[in-house]
Amino acid sequence: MHIVVCVKMVPDTTQVKIDPITNTLIREGVPFITNPFDGPAVEEALKIKDKYGGKVTVISMGPPMADSVIRKAIAMGADEGILLSDRVFGGADTLATSKVLAHAILEVSKKEPVDIIMCGKQTIDGDTAQVGPGIATRLGFNQATLVDKIISLDLERKKIVVRRKQDEWHEIIEVTLPILLTIERDANKPRYPSVPRRIFSEEISIPVWNNYFMKLDLNSIGLNGSATTVKRIFAPEKQQGEIYAEDENGNGVGTLVGVIIKKLEEWKIRSIQNG
Numbered sequence: 001m002h003i004v005v006c007v008k009m010v011p012d013t014t015q016v017k018i019d020p021i022t023n024t025l026i027r028e029g030v031p032f033i034t035n036p037f038d039g040p041a042v043e044e045a046l047k048i049k050d051k052y053g054g055k056v057t058v059i060s061m062g063p064p065m066a067d068s069v070i071r072k073a074i075a076m077g078a079d080e081g082i083l084l085s086d087r088v089f090g091g092a093d094t095l096a097t098s099k100v101l102a103h104a105i106l107e108v109s110k111k112e113p114v115d116i117i118m119c120g121k122q123t124i125d126g127d128t129a130q131v132g133p134g135i136a137t138r139l140g141f142n143q144a145t146l147v148d149k150i151i152s153l154d155l156e157r158k159k160i161v162v163r164r165k166q167d168e169w170h171e172i173i174e175v176t177l178p179i180l181l182t183i184e185r186d187a188n189k190p191r192y193p194s195v196p197r198r199i200f201s202e203e204i205s206i207p208v209w210n211n212y213f214m215k216l217d218l219n220s221i222g223l224n225g226s227a228t229t230v231k232r233i234f235a236p237e238k239q240q241g242e243i244y245a246e247d248e249n250g251n252g253v254g255t256l257v258g259v260i261i262k263k264l265e266e267w268k269i270r271s272i273q274n275g
């Protein structure tokens with residue numbers, strides 16, 4: 001059983017600011033973290049490895065410092081990691097990102113065929129949820145998205161039964177391997193790495209694959225290979241609200257119900273006047 005998990009380094013979104021001139025993220029001084037959906041994906045892979053044996057390989061595409069998210073997954077228990085990093089991969093949209101990741105997985109599977117690929121359901125920065133399905137489509141893998149539980153795995157029949165989380169209900173499906181799963185954030189609580197694993201993860205060398213190694217057509221990767229362009233990034237304007245409150249003696253605005261009724265009447269009159 002060989003499982004590949006894709007993990008992405010993302011800015012901690014509570015700290016993100018946007019440059020109003022260039023419309024790009026201000027990255028300086030922003031802490032980076034593992035995409036919160038990807039920890040549960042690693043955990044699901046490790047749970048399978050714990051039960052059935054096998055190997056877990058972690059892959060990330062990003063700048064050199066993205067090796068930190070790979071090391072974190074190795075600290076949790078993953079066996080190996082590969083960082084896909086090259087300036088020509090930069091500026092990629094989901095099409096170009098899934099192309100590079102799919103190609104790397106194909107390369108990895110030459111050595112050891114891949115049975116399951118795990119991705120987070122989505123990221124907290126790009127937020128598209130397109131990369132997982134993009135990888136599966138390129139590799140011709142079956143796919144099950146929005147998975148919040150792996151119910152069973154039958155290695156002989158090459159079947160996996162998973163639970164998919166919908167808005168109002170759950171769906172249980174059986175799918176044939178090889179498969180790509182996208183994992184929900186609340187699927188599990190990722191395990192806490194032990195001290196020896198943490199030390200191991202700091203010491204292990206993470207191979208970096210650039211495009212000299214991957215030999216992808218420069219027109220199909222990075223900015224050149226992206227079908228979409230970000231025209232503008234902005235935070236929506238905050239709605240101006242009005243706050244009414246009585247003081248501690250009950251004086252001031254009267255009862256709040258009275259204020260709301262008065263406001264509604266004012267809005268009604270204004271909308272009649274405005275036609």
Ligand SMILES: Cc1cc2nc3c(=O)[nH]c(=O)nc-3n(C[C@H](O)[C@H](O)[C@H](O)COP(=O)(O)OP(=O)(O)OC[C@H]3O[C@@H](n4cnc5c(N)ncnc54)[C@H](O)[C@@H]3O)c2cc1C
Nearest residue numbers: 006061091093094097119120122123126127128129130131
């Ligand atoms: C024109 C354009 C330019 C862009 N330029 C940049 C840029 O310069 N820098 C930048 O950071 N972003 C850039 N982006 C955003 C970029 O498209 C996304 O970061 C990337 O494609 C992943 O999409 P997502 O975050 O929506 O992933 P989702 O589809 O929401 O992610 C789902 C899952 O896929 C996997 N995954 C996604 N991305 C990666 C990855 N890189 N490595 C490993 N696993 C992954 C993870 O398991 C993740 O949980 C650009 C987008 C566009 C349209």
